[in-house]
Amino acid sequence: MSRMVAIHQHPCLRLQLVFAYAAILLSSEAIAQPADEWSRARQNLVELIAEGVKNPRVLDAARTTERHLFVPEEHRAKAYFDMSLPIGGGVTISPPYVVAFMTEQLDPHPTDRVLEIGTGSGYQAAMLSPLVADVYTIEIVEHLGNKAAKRLQRLGYDNVHVRVGDGFKGWPEHAPFDKIIVTCSPEKIPHPLVDQLKEGGKMLIPLGKRYQQSLCLITKREGRLEQQVLEPTFFVPMTGRAETLRNVKQDDGIPVLANGSFELLSEEQTPANWYYLRQAEIVSESEGVHPRKYLKLSNATPGRAAQVLQATGLDGRRYRELELSVAVQPIDVAIPEADSFSGIYVRFYDQQRREVGSGKFGPWTGSAPWAEYATRFRVPPEARILMISAGLYGATGELGIDDIRIDASATIAKGPFD
Numbered sequence: 001m002s003r004m005v006a007i008h009q010h011p012c013l014r015l016q017l018v019f020a021y022a023a024i025l026l027s028s029e030a031i032a033q034p035a036d037e038w039s040r041a042r043q044n045l046v047e048l049i050a051e052g053v054k055n056p057r058v059l060d061a062a063r064t065t066e067r068h069l070f071v072p073e074e075h076r077a078k079a080y081f082d083m084s085l086p087i088g089g090g091v092t093i094s095p096p097y098v099v100a101f102m103t104e105q106l107d108p109h110p111t112d113r114v115l116e117i118g119t120g121s122g123y124q125a126a127m128l129s130p131l132v133a134d135v136y137t138i139e140i141v142e143h144l145g146n147k148a149a150k151r152l153q154r155l156g157y158d159n160v161h162v163r164v165g166d167g168f169k170g171w172p173e174h175a176p177f178d179k180i181i182v183t184c185s186p187e188k189i190p191h192p193l194v195d196q197l198k199e200g201g202k203m204l205i206p207l208g209k210r211y212q213q214s215l216c217l218i219t220k221r222e223g224r225l226e227q228q229v230l231e232p233t234f235f236v237p238m239t240g241r242a243e244t245l246r247n248v249k250q251d252d253g254i255p256v257l258a259n260g261s262f263e264l265l266s267e268e269q270t271p272a273n274w275y276y277l278r279q280a281e282i283v284s285e286s287e288g289v290h291p292r293k294y295l296k297l298s299n300a301t302p303g304r305a306a307q308v309l310q311a312t313g314l315d316g317r318r319y320r321e322l323e324l325s326v327a328v329q330p331i332d333v334a335i336p337e338a339d340s341f342s343g344i345y346v347r348f349y350d351q352q353r354r355e356v357g358s359g360k361f362g363p364w365t366g367s368a369p370w371a372e373y374a375t376r377f378r379v380p381p382e383a384r385i386l387m388i389s390a391g392l393y394g395a396t397g398e399l400g401i402d403d404i405r406i407d408a409s410a411t412i413a414k415g416p417f418d
Contacts, residue, residue: 038066038068038079038080041079041080042062042063042064042066042067042080043063044080045062045080045082045096046059046062046063048082048097049062049082049096049097049100052097052101053097053100053101053104054104055103055104057108057130057131058100058103058104058108058127058131059100060130061100061103061127061128061129061130061131062096062099062100062127064130065123065126065127066155067079067080067093067096067123068080069151069155070087070093070121070122070123070126070151071085071087071093071121072085072086072087072088080096082095082096082097083095084353086352086353086354087120087121087144088143088144088352089141089143089144089352090141090351090352090353091120091141091144091353092120092353093120093121093123094120094123094124094183099123099124099127100127102124102181102183102204102215103124103127103128103131103181105204105215105217105230106128106179106181106202106204107179107202108128108131108132108179109131109132109178110131110132110133111132111133111178112131112132112133112178112179113132113133113134113136113174113177113178113179114128114132114134114135114136114177114178114179114180114181115136115137115138115170115171115174115175115177115179115180115181115193115196116128116135116136116137116138116180116181116182116183117137117138117167117168117170117180117181117182117183117184117193118137118138118139118140118167118182118183118184119137119138119139119144119145119148119162120139120144120148120183121144121148121151122137122148122149122151122152122157122160122162124137124181124183125137125148125152125157125160125162126152126155126157126160128160128181129157129159129160132159132178132179133159134159134160134161135157135159135160135161136161136163136171136174136177137160137161137162137163138162138163138164138165138166138167138170138171139162139163139164139167140164140165140166140167142164145162145163145164146164148162149162161174167182167184168186168190168192168193169190169192170190170192170193170195170196171196172192172196175195175196176196176197176198176199176201177196177197177198177201178198178201178202179201179202179203179204180193180196180197180201180202180203180204180205181203181204181205182203182204182205182206184206185206185207185208186205186207187207187208187209188207189203189205189207189218189225194220194225197218197220198220199220199221199222199223200219200220200221201219201220202217202218202219202220203217203218203219203220204216204217204218205218214229214230215229215230216228216229216230217230253313253314253315253317253318253319253384254313254314254315254318254408255312255313255314255319255322255386255406255408256312257310257312257388257404257405257406258272258273258310258312259271259272259273259274260403260404260405260406261293261402261403261404262274262282262293262294262295262401262402263293265282269282270282271295271308273310274308274309274310275308275309275310276307276308276309276389277307277308278305278306278307278391279297279298279299279304279305279306279307279392280295280296280297280298280306280307280308280391281295281296281298282294282295282296283295283296283400292370292402293402294327294329294400294401294402295308295390295400295401295402296398296399296400296401297390297391297392297398297399297400297401298392298397298398298399299392299395299396299397300396301396302336302337302340302394302395302396303336303337303340303394304394305391305392305393305394306391306392306399307389307390307391307392307393308389308390308391308401309387309388309389310387310388310389311385311386311387311388312385312386312388313384313385313386314348314379314383314384314385314386314408315383315384316348316356316379316380316381316382316383316384317381318408319379319408319409320378320379320381320409321376321377321378321379321408321409322346322376322377322378322379322386322406322407322408323374323375323376323406323407323408323409324344324346324361324374324375324376324377324388324404324405324406325372325373325374325375325403325404325405326344326361326372326373326374326390326401326402326403326404326405327370327371327372327373327400327401327402327403328364328370328371328372328373328399328400328401328402329368329369329370329371329399329400330342330364330365330366330367330368330397330398330399330400331367331397331398331399331400332366332367332396332397332398333363333364333365333366333367333392333395333396333397333398333399334365334395334396334397335363335365335394335395336394336395336396337394339394340393340394340395341360341362341363341392341393341394341395342362342363342364342365342391342392342393342395342397342399343360343361343362343363343364343390344360344361344362344388344389344390344404345358345359345360345361345387345388345389345390345393346358346359346360346361346377346386346387346388347386347387347389348379348380348382348383348385348386348387349383349384349385349386349387350380350382350383350384350385351382351384353385356380356382356383357378357379357380357383359377361373361375363395364399365395370400370402372403379408386406388404388406390404
């Protein structure tokens with residue numbers, strides 16, 4: 001039940017590491033590459049992770065946990081790219097940085113007994129295994145839970161205990177737990193998990209609406225829950241009864257982009273409703289003919305990324321075309337390599353969280369005054385989720401972004417689509 005997570009706030013050396021924006025050719029040689037090549041790939045990934053995650057024990061776990069063994073064979077060549085990958089049943093294995101970040105926030109101790117809600121592939125449990133005494137993990141999708149249990153046992157993770165069932169009911173016979181980590185997004189904290197959390201224990205959980213969530217760190221003190229919001233996040237919505245019982249209903253098929261003008265700010269003065277900000281800040285200009293508040297994306301290192309991202313529902317059975325408009329101001333924007341880009345990406349995902357199409361709008365390069373642009377994308381009929389990200393992907397310079405708008409219609413489009 002480990003749902004797809006968009007990439008966290010971390011550096012990126014190449015565009016492919018952001019969302020596999022460039023195509024990856026899978027081959028038998030890539031799938032069956034030698035162990036030393038897998039090891040080098042992990043080391044390169046850990047160097048990226050280490051720019052945001054500092055706990056040496058967590059970094060060691062990331063360095064030694066063989067993620068490619070938790071990834072389906074057809075995606076194995078992408079195992080050490082920092083991206084989510086589908087594992088079946090509408091479930092994905094989360095990006096390595098997200099797993100490492102959440103593990104660090106949980107503050108694992110060697111004596112901890114940890115409950116994980118959402119086993120998925122078993123990768124998060126494997127990361128926790130060398131850091132704690134025992135991991136109890138629950139997966140609601142039966143075939144995934146059974147496969148993860150066999151995989152973890154085969155790989156020698158003897159302190160990981162897997163159960164198939166409703167994770168939000170917890171595992172009362174092994175409670176209380178020192179730590180609880182939830183890798184799917186409920187609307188509210190399930191009461192059984194509160195009851196099963198030890199006094200003084202910590203719970204890491206993404207909470208909120210289907211497409212607007214916050215990663216929260218919960219501490220239980222004298223029976224009360226102290227909540228610390230770490231940052232906005234995106235975990236693909238859950239499936240099943242917990243999703244059906246949400247109090248706040250949303251029609252996932254109608255795309256709604258929130259705060260496209262970047263006028264609304266969070267307490268941290270970052271743009272509300274947007275997540276996974278990297279090298280991004282809100283700028284207010286009071287001078288000139290048209291004063292504005294806008295998002296400025298800046299990057300001085302070729303190959304790194306500056307970006308924001310947002311997701312929303314989009315039913316491709318209902319809408320055949322997506323119109324996107326935006327105001328842009330590039331300043332000294334350069335594209336140093338063929339896989340660099342400066343602009344907006346759209347990506348479409350189906351009900352099983354598989355990518356079914358993508359497109360891009362741009363690039364904007366050089367220096368130019370503010371101008372408005374618009375384009376259209378064909379919506380794949382299989383689409384159920386839309387992701388929009390704007391930024392400098394390997395490109396350098398500054399890119400001002402404002403007033404992003406989307407409008408869906410049933411007209412068949414002839415715009416850019418790949």
